Amino acid sequence: MAKELNPYSKAVTQDPTQPAAQAMLHAIGLSDEDLEKPQIGIASTGFEGNPCNMHLNDLAVEVKKSIKSYEWVGLIFNTIGVSDGISMGTNGMRYSLPSRDIIADSMETVVNAQAYDAMIAITGCDKNMPGALLAMGRLNRPSLIIYGGTIAPGCHNGEKLDVVSAFEALGKKQANTISEEDFKGVVANACPGPGACGGMYTANTMASAIEALGLCLPYGASNPAQSAEKRKECAEAGLAIKKLIENDLKPRDIVTKKSFENAIRLITVLGGSTNAVLHLLAVANAFEIDLTLEDFARISAETPYLADLKPSGKYLMEDLHQNGGIPAVMKMMLGEGLLHGDCMTITGKTLAENYKDVQGLGEKQDIIHSVKNPIKSSGHLRILKGNLAPGGAVAKITGKEGEIFEGTARVYDGEFLANDGIARGEIKEGDVVVIRYEGPKGGPGMPEMLKPTAAIMGAGLGKKVALITDGRFSGGTHGFVVGHISPEAFDNGALAYVENGDRIRIDAVENSISVLMEEEEWEKRKEQTPIKPERNVSGSLRKYSKLVSSASFGCITDL
Template identity: 45%
Template structure:
């Protein structure tokens, strides 16, 4: 059987190449086998990735036992929690493209035949997906798994709990000693943060679109079953290669729609709108923003995990995880979709277990009748904006307030730490978009301060930046066009009235057109000085647009 890797191992002219491969430990018989990339992303600074070397070892064993030759390399990995609320967050979203590009370089330079992708956290999983779509080789995903929740004074907690307790500290309701005890308890070890934030949402969507072995997403990082899933994935990738089943043979547009259905039923992170849209574009599929909202209107919320509820990924795992959720969602899914198991979803669903208990609800008894994510349009967001419905209290589905405007996250955070906020205030944080920031930072610190100071029912937040998957409250992001490009958000002034109407999917600035034209005639963009060569390239070349 001819292989892509024949370019580096077959024929007399490849004697120098084989010499190098002997140097890394290959034997003569190995040149008859497929060369499989093990795309690892281990680092000891990201909790979600500190255990990935052990998974890479299991994957490599599976590849060898399946008849392939594994080659391991690492991609970079940014921890969004560590990058939060400072200049480092400007690098997080752009790192997704760097990761995808680096994988393309490694697999193309070395002509590898197939790939197992091992990752956990926020931008790494999407970066791996983009590369898999671009290269279109036989592929399978091993997601690293959630962290177990921490325990503080008998209560289960996670990283977002620490961000939120900062609000209480700044209110004088928590001592520095209590805060230090809290921070030690919240993150007990390896894994992606314990709630349904961006990392775990993306792992769930990878499984929902058919790119990982069933049960992968919710199996925790330190659960011994995760190692078995990794080994099985290594064996399976060789079978996928033999069958000639490539990424886009599995992931069609309908698979991505299934992922969006699951995202809404889970009430997942709003960042998935960015990542699934980018994946669709990379794969060549048309997936308009309107489709996300159409699915949200018809798919109910069947699961409530932090930040939307008070449960954790371990509760979802114990209830049956993605397989049991897919069984509940059967009537909403495209069932004639292929998976990495080699089976169609319709056949797998028949094998999946019913949910245990009532944690995963049936569609006729949902937590909410709509899905977890909504797209808003209006005079403040002509090209759309995103809100996490699952994290928005039901009584706050309509909100009218006066704008309080900040031109950076830092300005907003300093004000939210110490200033008084009147009831019905809309905090507007702008010039944090892809180009204005640049990098489109997440606003977890501002929203956590709002939660921690008990301002959720008084204060909404609107931004052209992004939100963490841990965000809750009235938090509207991705406002487009962004301020740097002259979107209406650039013209908002303190005291302007803003109306948020979620049932009608509207986000409107109540300022007459003549006044807006006057403001526009005087407007010049706020251009933040950038010392980084990388971020300057991002802005100048519009790398993410």
């Protein structure tokens, strides 16, 4: 039990030498009695410009009501967001990954500057969640996350849709395999309302990882955005944060190396986004826990891939919710010995205790395969190394694309040039599309390559070509793709020296990625000075490019 419930806020609410602070708090409606209570910062990432975030301010109000019902003080503040779906394929996407650090910095700033005793973060889109996790690790005050929830599926001509359907429809249109009417129908119906992208893309991947880390309430990852369960979760937040404060249970008391192993195992079973590698590396750094690419390689090698979820499968998170949600998956994994059940969570109970009595997966469901009948006996996240990526690269190989690809390099110095080339029909069967100078420094901002990968899939080339980049991928990307190649081309990494016509081999069995060239010839090639494309950037992107680390360390900016 905590000795005092307001160890931080008392510096401004109880100190008689802080009358101005107290006067300002009275001005917002707090009484003398309120000034003796804990103050909880409610960090909302809500904004109107994105379906993932459009409802979060409403959820923040519900959380505030829940806190008030226990006669404690909840104060809402806001931070920024970037819609990956809206900025994808434009220069705006360069701001997406940097927004993660701005979100973390702003949450840390407000909670510290306002002397809040605890924090509840209301998150929705891809960078909101890791941003909140970074802040929680740095602050180490009682905290929890409320995920805004997954979007309902769209529908056109009887087919379930999501945002990636719209990107792939463009590829079909360019390949003349879809009518203009159906193209517009997909675009108009893909996203029917509030909630994060519906497949096992980055938002749902990170929400699942957060539940495995023990930092949200059970079912928090899979309760849909517009469900009664999500509202109930918000109503329970007040009691949850009250118990955390009373028991002085903080994020670093909960999250350990074993917690991260749980998170990695869960997203491996689910077929989660490669972005989770970047984010979990960065979050571990904020928690001062040693986590490396080798940990992902080790866990992926010994964990089966079981979930038939989009983008590689056919189901959405809402379908999984109807069959027990993430708790049902975790209960199955606990039974199979795939999780550390003794890890603590924000409920004050261990993972095993939280999920002991939850309903398991239904016998008739086919969303989650059994361990005895996996989609793939090992994980889809592959950490590749070789003469093209001595610092490592991340591949998302489900097995449906094959596990080895050897082909001819088709090189583009940037995503926009690649998009134009794909639209012109330059990509042929057997090509390895190389998109470089899109790394964290060179992009700058390490933009996602969903537009080119979706165009390739839409053109029917998904199993016939590979794509490699020092940029990254949306969780919605599928196909034979490799990203996060390190060192990046901008830092004179090997990718800068690849030429059209080079033979490239990607081996997800041996976990290698290499140019097929004699070592002496390759080293001679690398004596050349690569011609870097000009990037006229200023402001926050310029600052980011100077601070950011390699993708192999999670693109952290506070080294």
